[in-house]
Amino acid sequence: MNANHEDLTMTSTTLELLQKYSVAGPRYTSYPTAPYFHTGYREADWLEALAAMQPGRGISLYAHIPFCDSLCYYCGCNMVATRDYSKTVPYLAALEREMAATAARVDPGRVVRQLHLGGGTPTYLHPDDIRALMGRMRGHFNIAPDAEISCEVDPRELTREHLVALRENGFNRVSFGVQDMDPKVQEAVNRIQSEFLIRQVVDWARELGFSSVNLDLIVGLPRQTLESFRGTLERVVGWSPDRLAVFAYAHVPWIKKHQRLIQESDLPDFATRLALQQAVNETLGGAGYVNIGLDHYARPEDELVRAQQNKTLWRNFQGYTTHKDCDILAFGASSISQTVDVYMQNEKGLKSYEARVTATGFAVERGIKLSLDDRIRREAITRVMCDLELDLAAFGQEWNIDATTYFADALADLRPLADDGLVAFDASRIEVTRAGRMFLRNIGMCFDRYFKEAAADKPRYSRTA
Numbered sequence: 001m002n003a004n005h006e007d008l009t010m011t012s013t014t015l016e017l018l019q020k021y022s023v024a025g026p027r028y029t030s031y032p033t034a035p036y037f038h039t040g041y042r043e044a045d046w047l048e049a050l051a052a053m054q055p056g057r058g059i060s061l062y063a064h065i066p067f068c069d070s071l072c073y074y075c076g077c078n079m080v081a082t083r084d085y086s087k088t089v090p091y092l093a094a095l096e097r098e099m100a101a102t103a104a105r106v107d108p109g110r111v112v113r114q115l116h117l118g119g120g121t122p123t124y125l126h127p128d129d130i131r132a133l134m135g136r137m138r139g140h141f142n143i144a145p146d147a148e149i150s151c152e153v154d155p156r157e158l159t160r161e162h163l164v165a166l167r168e169n170g171f172n173r174v175s176f177g178v179q180d181m182d183p184k185v186q187e188a189v190n191r192i193q194s195e196f197l198i199r200q201v202v203d204w205a206r207e208l209g210f211s212s213v214n215l216d217l218i219v220g221l222p223r224q225t226l227e228s229f230r231g232t233l234e235r236v237v238g239w240s241p242d243r244l245a246v247f248a249y250a251h252v253p254w255i256k257k258h259q260r261l262i263q264e265s266d267l268p269d270f271a272t273r274l275a276l277q278q279a280v281n282e283t284l285g286g287a288g289y290v291n292i293g294l295d296h297y298a299r300p301e302d303e304l305v306r307a308q309q310n311k312t313l314w315r316n317f318q319g320y321t322t323h324k325d326c327d328i329l330a331f332g333a334s335s336i337s338q339t340v341d342v343y344m345q346n347e348k349g350l351k352s353y354e355a356r357v358t359a360t361g362f363a364v365e366r367g368i369k370l371s372l373d374d375r376i377r378r379e380a381i382t383r384v385m386c387d388l389e390l391d392l393a394a395f396g397q398e399w400n401i402d403a404t405t406y407f408a409d410a411l412a413d414l415r416p417l418a419d420d421g422l423v424a425f426d427a428s429r430i431e432v433t434r435a436g437r438m439f440l441r442n443i444g445m446c447f448d449r450y451f452k453e454a455a456a457d458k459p460r461y462s463r464t465a
């Protein structure tokens with residue numbers, strides 16, 4: 001057992017605390033969180049935000065490709081399962097139009113540091129359409145030669161030719177959806193994929209020179225047992241990914257109606273979910289992976305781990321990132337853009353997205369302009385979730401506030417968590433303890449003004465554990 005193994009293992013006290021603090025809560029990929037984006041935010045506001053962008057900042061581009069060949073019953077993403085490839089034609093045309101309209105308002109000297117294709121399944125697109133899309137993106141934006149370029153990939157239906165097209169177009173990172181390798185679980189979520197298949201796509205990615213291979217897993221899927229999930233984890237570790245994202249299954253059937261296809265009686269109970277999480281920590285810790293914080297694991301030499309050590313890690317809609325100082329320009333249905341003080345989300349439906357873009361070049365559905373208080377609280381939540389500490393004195397200087405007074409509400413709410421050993425704090429510093437690492441969402445909530453003000457009876461989020 002090495003040090004990491006010990007660090008990541010849960011004690012029975014932690015298990016009790018997880019039960020105690022299991023509440024519906026946000027994951028803080030944004031603050032304010034998406035439910036607080038509002039439709040009063042209009043296209044004119046977004047045009048103003050584009051004009052006000054700081055020219056020195058880098059750009060992170062995102063394009064949402066919502067199509068999937070089939071429906072995974074657990075899916076919480078904005079996607080359209082269809083075998084009708086012709087649907088991509090108007091969609092790709094709208095993407096092109098939206099990129100052109102946006103690029104016309106962006107200083108052409110600004111450099112793209114990061115580019116991500118997400119979904120849905122971006123590799124639903126035929127290889128030549130991936131080439132054409134990337135050609136358009138390069139035509140509109142100035143992509144740095146060393147930009148981090150990544151793509152989400154469903155291993156099923158993927159051909160080597162897709163990965164060749166991605167590599168030819170500068171992609172250096174790839175993220176494969178694995179979720180669970182047990183055939184019973186795969187059947188319950190309508191996603192059958194063999195061990196041979198995953199091994200093959202990972203081998204292709206290595207052969208073709210992708211510098212980082214990420215695998216996604218989900219804990220809490222129907223029919224998962226400790227024994228079966230251990231089998232999944234052992235196989236996954238055997239494929240030696242550079243990173244792993246282990247998401248807690250977000251069961252929100254009141255939002256994602258198709259999740260009703262999952263038999264709730266098949267879902268693992270609380271104790272099993274915790275045991276599964278413990279198996280994740282033990283197996284990944286034992287294999288030398290470092291837990292970055294919420295959901296993410298990487299090798300000790302990975303830049304996310306280094307950024308965490310250097311306190312330059314940041315969180316955005318794609319999870320943890322090393323690109324803090326970038327504006328996110330996002331294209332496609334449901335995609336979310338972000339500048340220093342704005343979040344803007346596009347129309348979610350394919351037809352409404354395409355119609356709006358055809359009419360004006362944009363498809364603003366909702367958004368929010370951040371107040372100074374929002375920005376201060378976002379920074380505090382981010383620092384706690386990324387650095388696992390908050391230096392109140394330095395933070396106060398940076399924002400020109402007395403942080404102890406400013407966060408009096410948060411410190412009062414943190415008190416019970418401190419009593420349970422999840423955080424330690426005094427007048428100058430808040431620190432997440434080792435046990436507290438599994439409670440980052442709960443700690444974040446103490447700083448979240450909207451969460452506290454919201455009516456308690458409205459289930460907007462999945463549970464924290």
Ligand SMILES: C[S@@+](CC[C@H](N)C(=O)[O-])C[C@H]1O[C@@H](n2cnc3c(N)ncnc32)[C@H](O)[C@@H]1O
Nearest residue numbers: 074075076077119120153154177216247249250
């Ligand atoms: C947008 S999906 C893209 C992956 C790709 N379409 C595939 O199927 O492999 C990104 C990841 O989100 C995760 N995910 C999707 N729905 C989820 C849910 N309801 N709860 C937790 N994680 C989820 C899965 O791990 C998935 O691989």
